Amino acid sequence: MAQTAAPAAAASAAAVIPPIHTVYFDALGRPINTAEGADHREDMIYRDSVGGSVRVYYPSGKLRRVVPYLHFAYGIKYGSETSFYETGELKSRCEYKVDGPVGYYQQFYRNGKVRFRTPMGNDLPKDAQGEGFGPDGLPFTAAYNKEHSKMPAMRGGGGDAAIVQAVQQAVRYPAEALRSQITGRVLVSFMVDDCGFVRNVRIVKTPSPVFNATVLSAVASLGRLTPGEHDGETVDVFYTVPITFSIR
Structure with missing residues (x-):
């Protein structure tokens, strides 16, 4: 007969999930002890005992970036790292697996169209090139990029x-x-x-x-x-x- 120890194990695992860890930073990016005088804060939110996500905020308190981790201590990211404009629109996205980034790091205009695609993943061809696009979705030239x-x-x-x-x-x-x-x-x-x-x-x-x-x-x-x-x-x-x- 099968044993039913899973709920107890799950409860035990839940009991060791650390609380949210908040770090405040000054305008130069140095960690400080309190919210007083802070430029912004970052919350480390645990999913289990070793991983979860880091949520980075604007000075206004609006969400700026979410970084998913399989393991905080080892710096292993897993999932979709995203950033947002202060008004809430998606600003960038990159997918991660255990062995690193996958595909392209994409940055977006406020209208949702791709601004830049930067090759990041080892799954891409060695000669993969970055690309830039205007708000209309059309590729722009190197001269345009340099000027703007x-x-x-x-x-x-x-x-x-x-x-x-x-x-x-x-x-x-x-x-x-x-x-x-x-x-x-x-x-x-x-x-x-x-x-x-x-x-x-x-x-x-x-x-x-x-x-x-x-x-x-x-x-x-x-x-x-x-x-x-x-x-x-x-x-x-x-x-x-x-x-x-x-x-x-």
Whole structure:
């Protein structure tokens, strides 16, 4: 005869789901202890004992971004990551499976038409290219994009070159790699989101995992940037930065 222990197990699992964890951030993206003086808040909402979603809010309290996690501690996303205009319309969407993003990262106009499609997933062809479209749905040219877009910038000034340089200069050669004479080039990708925060940092290629921590730390040290814009709206912008480790 089959045993009926499932309800008890479910109750036990439910009992260990942690409460919502709220973190407040100042205008520079640094965590602070209270809501007083905060720029915005992020809620970590558990679905089970290890995963759930992070909900990011505008300073007004309106929902800005939802990031789904299979496992918070391991940083494993699973599901649809979405962001929203402050007025509620869908602004971006990207699907994630256990091994990373799938397909394209899509950004939308307020009318629901696609603004940008950025290749992200390993399921795409190696030569997959990003695309941009006008509010009418028609592809726009590189010249149009350049004229109508503004790239992110460092808070103290400096655009793309300054951002790349800041990451490269913040990297430190790991002692373990020096001892073992490990060299090579790391490729790290990240997104500067529509509020200037660095998100979705991932190592694309590395000669050895020993380099990963210092590279990830270097990207995190960028802090909050001035976000990119397109047609007067702030948008998410993606970077891939090469970092070469060599012993002279």
